[in-house]
Amino acid sequence: MPKMVTSRAGSLERRGLTDEQLVAMLRNMLLQRQIDNRGFQLNRQGKIPFALGSEGHEALQAGAAMAFARGKDVLAPYYRDLGLVLGIGLTPYEMFVSMFARAADASGGRQFPNHYTARERGLLSISSIIAAHCPHAVGVAYAFKLRRETGRAVLVTTGEGATSEGEWHESVNFAAVHKVPIVFLVENNHFAISTPQRAQMAIADVADKAAGYGIPGVICDGLDPIATYAAVKTALDRARAGGGPTLVEAKCFRFLSHSTDDDDRSYRSRAEVEEERQHDPLPAFERVLIAAAVLDASTLGALKADVLRETNEATDAAEALPYPDPAELYTDVYAGAYEPWQ
Secondary structure, X not given: OOEEEOOOOOOOOOOOOOHHHHHHHHHHHHHHHHXXXXXXHHHHOOOOOOOEOOOOOHHHHHHHHHHOOOOOOEEXXXXXXXXXXXXXXXXXXXXXXXXXXXXXXXXXXXXXXOOOOEHHHOEOOOOOOOOOHXXXXXXXXXXXXXXXXXXXXXXXXXXXXXXXXXXXXXXXXXXXXXXXXXXXXEEEOOEEOOEXXXXXXXXOOHHXXXXXXXXXXXXXXXXXXXXXXXXXXXXXXXXXXXXXXXXXXXXXXXXXXXXXXXOHHHOOOHHHHHHHHOOOHHHHHHHHHHHOOOOOHHHHHHHHHXXXXXXXXXXXXXXXXXXXXXXXXXXXXXXXOOOOOO
């Protein structure tokens, strides 16, 4: 039976976190929510073609990011990891430059929004193909082991739907056999786009799959940033020390549609979503920190105002940038000077 990591509801269990770290996690969560909302607004205004939302994932991503060792670890995220990439050092400005597909984007305006990349910050570029990044992540972890680089680990994330893909299973199996330093974090929001978990697997807990590969499986409350931090930190510490991979399942809920191209009313009721909204991790964590006197209502108000200011400034700055030069359409597609029309 996988171990469950939780915190007491409505109370503060620090797990070694300082006031500054707790407030940083809350700010991350607030920023995620603000950028998510802005992305959907920009799409509806016709200013960007596509947006994805992480609303409901804020707590687990803020907690997992706090466990990440900057300058040492490597993150292989998936497309719903806004809070994780913010937490390891990317900025709202970089997010909006990508959304607007401007020339200053890290990929030159060529990638989908939410396809993050920043090699200097240990962030692997991703693919839209579900679970295709898992073998890459395992390869990085295997390289750490071959080079005998201790104190480093890879954090690779997916939704629960990816655990039905062959590449995920092959990656976990290889990682387990070779005992590489990696943590598989499954953000279980119960829907693989429109497919509910019950329609794709006959188990209630994804973490049960770990036993088939001989590695630990841990479940944590993904609506609690501290519980997620504790679970991911323990797994990363174990990996960095040579203990091998761990599967961590963080249970949460996706409040929004899969993307701006999806209408979730076709496969789930408003009542179901509203019921889950009662467990929204953002106001819950605000209440916990206020009750513990980590911050007060005035400080919280100032924090929210600062997040809105940063989001507005980043949006305006990114939108004002030029698009890529059309003459560069075929550059960085093939190595060398190959021109496909010749």
